[in-house]
Amino acid sequence: METTDAIIELEDDFANLARLAASGAVEDVRLYLAKLVRKHRTYHPEFASRLDQTLKATQTRSLGPSIMRRNGSFDSTQGAMPADADSKMSLIRVFDDLKGIECPILSQSLLGQLGTITQERKERDRLAAHGIRPTRSAVFVGPPGVGKTLSARWLAAQIGKPLWVLDLTTVMSSLLGKTGNNLRMVFEHAKENEAVLLLDEVDAIAKRRSDESDVGELKRLVTAILQEVDAWPDTGLLLAATNHPELIDPALWRRFDAILTFGLADTQGVEAAVRRYLGPSLDVFAPWIPMLVSSLQKTSLSDVERTVTSLRRSVVLQQTDPARLVIELATRNASHLDKVARRDLAIELARSGSLSHNQISEMTGVARDTLRKYAGPSPIKGRGPKKGT
Known part of the structure; x- marks a missing residue:
């Protein structure tokens, strides 16, 4: 990262931290501090260590209500999944395959690509020593039934985490602004927990912004998703899957670190x-x-x-x-x-x-x-x- 960019990023982090502190939401300050520790651990270890010491020294009891709770979000420290404020239904489906899952039936090329992502996670420190970040995001492209979701589950298990899948039936709302809030809630929760998050059928929420049939709010939603992908930390892994790549906004392809193409089995x-x-x-x-x-x-x-x-x-x-x-x-x-x-x-x-x-x-x-x-x-x-x- 260039020095100027690093300074700008640190200034943004400080500004966000100051905003939370000024609001009196101590619990959210602690959550954000924990996020900064993970974020800067690789490239700024001394700074991350100082933040970690500050975090451990603070009291766990909140002095005021959490902004996140007031917005109907979640309490990450309790492990609660984000839920829709009205229906109370979870916005995430969880596949916990940590006890074991069969390797998906894929071509050697695809298995090699998945294996590379797993290896990068296991050798994060070695990559960091050379100034290289592991793959943060990947999109799986292919027709239905070729193993995209199963591969995501297997990949998560290899990394040692459950797979969180964005539940579009709950996230998508007739109230467009609410859909955006739901998405932001899921992204924030996944980043805080260093999760493996799958955006299944991503074409449903990331359509081409040139599609004249979509209203302005949906186009703003796509822009928000692009920003989330850009800002995704390498402590987690963001996956997406689609059967209809032609529907996806072209800008999304440039945001993902890897594109894996799934086809019918030989x-x-x-x-x-x-x-x-x-x-x-x-x-x-x-x-x-x-x-x-x-x-x-x-x-x-x-x-x-x-x-x-x-x-x-x-x-x-x-x-x-x-x-x-x-x-x-x-x-x-x-x-x-x-x-x-x-x-x-x-x-x-x-x-x-x-x-x-x-x-x-x-x-x-x-x-x-x-x-x-x-x-x-x-x-x-x-x-x-x-x-x-």
Whole structure:
């Protein structure tokens, strides 16, 4: 940080501290002092130590009501979550996975990016010695069901903290000014607690300011979010997730330290998901896993989980033959696959010996010569058994 910038930042901190002290809200002064200790610990350790000594020497009993309490906010020292003043509903959903959570099924590239963020947190002092800050913020971009929220939960657990998720259903209010207050309340609480905060579906609150359908108050809301991202401390981690990056104000992209792009799983990822979600039913479906994987290409991991769970349910409750279930799934999904995926599925069907090559060719559009080349002669001659027999 340049010397002039550092002086300006210290002046701002002092002015904010003086304002709180003048208001007589001693509890808020203590909260702000604690924030300054964390903020300046890396680059101004002696100054942070002096503030910390002052903080410990002050009395814990407030001499006046807290500004934050008067505004219907929260008491950070008691660990209470910020809540909407009218509905009293929490503005944050908490995922506490500190006891363990499975690693998300992602590409090696994405896992490497998440691992880098985790490593930076563990080696903060080493980075600080070279004047480098760890990643403070990251945005996850990708279609629904590809593991964005699960990855955020896993990342938080690796850092050793629960994940706080901004609850848009509670934060968004018909009273636009109230929405802004709710957002500021959440950001302040997260910063004070050095939290891992996820802004899920961030496109709902950070739309392009050029969108003429939005009123001025919503545009001011976007500006406020940009300022919060800029000021986010490296003691916490701010995450955002979106399915619609085209809706987000372009200025937001420049504020985030990292952009992670999530896509549909490749063949290896789909197979890993199928095996994970089969769980205790793995042995029952083992012979049909290749066909399951071929049938579920180009689908999200959440769709894979839903489909596999449905198959397991049918086997347990209806005593349905797993082979029949997988073949029916393959038949339904064949038309939705691209050329390569249809060919792979057709070959697996041919290898299973459940349908004739003629039937498979009509269903998938894959030539019988291709089936013979990769799966050998058809064990079923002719067009196979008629439907219903």
